[in-house]
């Protein structure tokens with residue numbers, strides 16, 4: 001595999017300058033990238049998911065201009081204020097099979113470590129509720145959907161753009177419901193519209209064990225991917241500790257890291273979530289709040305940031321800005 005990003009000479013010079021600026025201002029500052037899926041072909045319903053080619057280029061860029069490091073190791077070094085300049089971590093949320101089939105070969109070829117945060121309910125062939133809704137609405141054999149159950153009535157769509165917007169609207173309508181109620185409602189929507197089947201998208205326990213054995217870190221992401229902030233302490237504890245226990249059984253190893261579903265402080269997780277993680281002996285947790293983490297950052301509230309730019313120079317510049325802008 002070509003491990004050099006495809007760049008013209010002029011662009012290579014600019015990237016080198018960005019690297020040097022970053023080098024000067026990035027000791028003890030940790031960039032953590034967040035991904036979900038890496039797809040072999042552009043998925044028009046999920047246009048932000050990088051293709052294999054885009055992901056390969058991004059990984060080649062961080063290999064060339066940063067120091068990719070395992071997240072658990074980075075957390076230790078950050079706590080001791082010994083994190084080298086230009087350190088960067090790669091993470092994936094949810095446990096998609098294409099992390100193993102598409103992303104892992106790229107990461108292995110470049111010796112880039114990564115952490116996979118897995119919601120365990122979806123490891124036995126069932127897809128995530130949001131994917132079920134997206135797949136239903138993306139089905140181009142249908143252009144009429146009965147969404148009366150969530151107050152949207154009968155909706156007609158023709159273009160992919162309309163389908164994507166409708167899927168986004170439906171997901172937002174149900175996302176913040178308690179996970180039990182949400183699962184029930186999504187099943188009803190699927191039933192009303194003629195239940196359909198889609199290939200299983202997530203890794204199984206055996207695949208998780210395999211990927212853990214091959215050197216990837218497997219870490220917690222609850223069982224049902226609930227919005228923790230809408231749950232009481234007992235429900236949060238159940239979701240977090242049982243998800244951890246299942247993963248530990250499957251990979252036959254310890255799970256020390258966690259990612260908050262959806263991941264925004266206050267809105268998606270709260271003080272109670274932090275208490276539960278401490279009780280469950282997690283060493284670190286990552287949010288989706290953007291920014292950079294320093295030795296002063298609570299290790300249970302590490303920030304994550306991915307520049308979604310497809311252009312590599314913009315991607316690199318955004319990372320630089322994230323690194324050098326003053327922290328709050």
Ligand SMILES: [Zn+2]
Pocket residue numbers: 093094221225260261262
């Ligand atoms: Zn997630």
